[in-house]
Amino acid sequence: MFLILVVLLLIFFHYINLSGFFRAPFIFFQRNFFSRSLKIKNFFEFFSSKKELMEENDNLKKINQELLLENKDLKISREENKILAEQMDFLKKKDYNYVLSRVVGKTSVDPFVLGNLILDKGADDGIKEGYPAIVNQGFLAGKIIKVEKDISYLNIILDNQSMIAASAGNDAEGIVKGEHQLSLVMDFILPDKKIEPGDLAVTSGLESLIPKGLAIGKIREIKFNPGDFFQKAILDPLIDFDNLQIVSILIPYENN
Structure with a gap:
């Protein structure tokens, strides 16, 4: 069942x-x-x-x-x-007798001020105070103001302390000084000397260590008022110092 x-x-x-x-x-x-x-x-x-x-x-x-x-x-x-x-x-x-040198630094701690440039060549390379440094086609960058064993210090032409014996026009002579590291001023130009905007200011050769004819800057403006003892010319620099990397330091042959 x-x-x-x-x-x-x-x-x-x-x-x-x-x-x-x-x-x-x-x-x-x-x-x-x-x-x-x-x-x-x-x-x-x-x-x-x-x-x-x-x-x-x-x-x-x-x-x-x-x-x-x-x-x-x-x-x-x-x-x-x-x-x-x-x-x-x-x-x-x-x-010219010369030594190539690289820019390796600057003395100013202010990022907006160049100051003096530090170069990688010094006394061991035959560098002495007063030697000029140039770039490109003979553009004057400045003068050596201090030398150590393997470095030197370049006082650029834009610096307030820089003074360069210069000439412009036919036979106008004067002193080129830096203006706040922005421009150049050629001062102490006799009033009877003819200069014009666009004229090139060059080294005059009156300084024993700096050859004649190195380019410094072009005249942008001329300042002269009645009663002034001298003419003054504002120059535009020919060198971009912010991007300056290599210079040639000129050495007189008699120092070899």
């Missing part, structure tokens, strides 16, 4: 598909679990991908900065080569 009852129950469960009834919740749970697993996986893959993109972006920025620095160095090298070529051409034509 019991056996017959069991058989009847199995037949009943088969026809009403009770096994599917119990399996449905399991399938629902499995689908939800799989869906959430995919979302979690995609979440971590997104952040992993984002991290890789950020690292790649940082690497590209670093490479770009390196390329910019290389390009800047290349540009500086080209400019230096151009300046050196001009200096060598001028020095060869004039047959």
